[in-house]
Amino acid sequence: MTTLLWFRRDLRLSDHSALTAACKHGPVVPVFIRDAGLDALGTAPKWRLGLSVAALAETLDAAGSRLILRSGAPAEVLSALARETGATRIHCVRAYHPEEPSLDFELCESFTAQDIVFETFDGRVLFEPDSVETKSGGPYKVFSPYWKSVKSRDIAAPLKVPSEIPTPADWPDTENLDDWALGRGMQRGAEVVLGHTSPGETAAQDRLAAFIDDAVADYHKRRDLPAVDGTSGMSEYLTYGEISPRQCWHAGLRAREEGKRGAEDFLRELGWREFAYHLMVHMPRLLTGNWREKWDGFPWKDDERAAEIKAWKQGRTGIPLVDAGMREMYVTGRMHNRVRMITASYLTKHLLTDWKVGLRWFEDCLTDWDPASNAMGWQWVAGSGPDASPYFRVFNPETQREKFDPDGAYVNRWIAEGQSDPPDTALAYFEAIPKRWNMSPDDPYPEPVVALDEGRQRALDAYSNRSF
Template identity: 55%
Template sequence: MSDTTATSIWWIRRDLRLVDNEALTAAAAKGPVVPVFIYEERVEALGAAPRWRLEQSLKALAAGLEAKGLKLVLRKGAALDVLRAVIAEAGAGAVHWGRLYDPASRRIDADVKAALRDEGITAQSHAGHLLHEPMTVKTKMGDYYKVFSPFWRAIEPLGVAAPLPLPARLIAPEAWPHSDDLASWALSCDMRRGAAVLARHSTAGEVAAWEKLTRFIEERAADYKAARDQVATEGTSDLSDNLAYGEISPRSVWATGQAATAAGMRGLEPFLRQVGWRDFAHHLMFHTPHMLHDNWREGWDSFPWSEDETDAKVQAWKYGRTGVDFVDAAMRELWVTGKMHNRARMVVASYLTKHMMVHWRVGERWFADQLIDFDPANNAMGWQWVAGSGPDAAPYFRVFNPDTQLQKFDPERAYFKRWIAEGQREPPQTALDFYEAIPKHSGLSPKAVRPQPIVGLKDGRERALAAYSAR
């Protein structure tokens, strides 16, 4: 078989799209393509909501591939073992995949690449998960960036590679390797009855991602700077989960924003900065991988945080029963939608780590289980940024007051009413969905009385600042 007609494996990880996919483009250039997704240790380690969301993405990708005459091959096992088996079954001579930057992925990539190349197989990883790969952005001293603002100033003049089009030809192999049935993986099982609730509040797949981006640019982008923090307003792009699963590339988002700016739209720079923040999170994870599990800053290991997840107050925080209106509304939004407004994420994280004096790892783990847009770099950086142990230039003494934050960013209390049923004669369906999403054994009812705050805002703030001063 000549090189121009060699069958290639497209190993899919967090790039569940056809447009602007370097790995797919490289595979398609050689001949027939076998798209393969592997249920491996990294999938097994995902929380309940991320696995549910992954299943939706895989369904959407399978439909997109089928429309192009291809099939999605699903296999379970260690990556190298599965790839070797599929290579043998398909007679493939190459494997292409998109790079990821967490420690586990880097280790697996290196092992797979070395082993396959030793066996005479072309094994190539490709960019595309970020605007700029972490190893390509350096300070003048050759170091990595530790603060976002200079990082942003460094990447702005670098330019962003133009997104690739859909490959002109996608050729199917003569015979398809065996594929598992997606349902047999039971990716949604841990969501239990909450899966039906999430399904009402989310959309998955490349088509949905592009529709979101188009709608945002046409209807909301010009007002993004003013609207993005108003928690009751649909002011953001809502693309976080689509970017997390690679249903749309950050380069496509960037190029669309630049094109809109060139056409005369103003005000997109704050939105594009958020895409830069995503790059920054991965930049930090790549250079300081300990941030995923340990304090990023030195000197925080002795800070008197509690890490007792069985504590009744922690359970109250998880179920939106702290008695603090903004915190409770946000935590219920998470149960119902699998997402949380970014302003709300900062408020609930501040309340947990500062007013409640609970370790950021407790919150990070809960979000990792509950978020459909879970991204290890974004999640860890976000929690540490708020907790004070991360890269925030004004760390621990920044203590968000949930009441003043709600007054500022939800002055009509529309967000609160959307998610909190107690006290409302006719609560909206969004607030009632919470009781359908949570486990039945919780015993919670929309007719319950709102609790008093488990930690007073003034007392909690003073205790947090006293602990910080005593470090």
């Protein structure tokens, strides 16, 4: 009664419904597949996924099991492994990207015809997208009523790690993770970013525990301050399933019961992630085109070779808070959420650039890249998406800096030019970027590529000629 346990973006052993169920049937053969979807990932997410797979393999080894690595189309890989192992069941955690549910349906039909049980389990989201609907029966399009409808739902307690993972008498052959070279595209930046990431389930649990013990109490006050460690840091771990949303949810509930004020805000942020998946499942256009179709004719620029766009990507716009955010992303693989909004607003409004240009750059540079959250965030800022800020609202990076980084600690942490003794974090940017960019910390800090008042007025003029 061998079961193939197909790991996807659920790279953990705790609170893993598919694993728990598999252990009840007999021997379990864990497998991770390098498929076309993995190969299509951006540079940083692909590299970070490789670190997560390596961490999972170590965890399984410590538990007396092992992780089998194979490359190819899932149907072919799983069929081959079923023949090699005599597996009668295949388990995996349910996926929600528009292409994945149809794949799972096809796999289920195919394996059922072969007398092999193909079963999917929960674990990627808190609320199954099809289980949340408006009173009229359709999907929600606005976050507030969505949140109101789900926030009081009972969420099952997280599952513990199985006491034993049954093993087969013989293990099938496995490929070598190093041969996949998932970090090739990072080049010299890999060593820099590696110092700012701690992959794996153990690190995820430690980070959550530390956040709940301390920072969550003031989360509502500190989460918008980019110079302090005031956020949960869970986005990267949730991206690869090194921790489950259910584990985060129950930790937040416990903190709320203990009277920690910021816990409610933390739970709401988990709700935002759920809303993004809800929209992606019901309205997959969110990922590729303007959610509000009236924006389809808006005259955004999309020439990625343009000097202004190049300056934005390289953190050389001449606007300190924007540049600091872009450099933080290149050094750490992440960017503070408040600064993400500001950098996105600057690109789409001051530079009148198509939000998809920014989405693609984040997709290549963020180690916590998530297709649903990334797309919803970009469209929210641009004004073309659901729950968007008023399209005519243009974030002013200078007033935002004065409010959220008044002493310049964040900006100075990431921008070396102009400092007599810049910190290592600022200098690390020049170690991570491609040499062809020809940048040096000794360069003068650039003048703004567009003055803030000029860029704001240009955006408002463009909006005034449209009917939204």
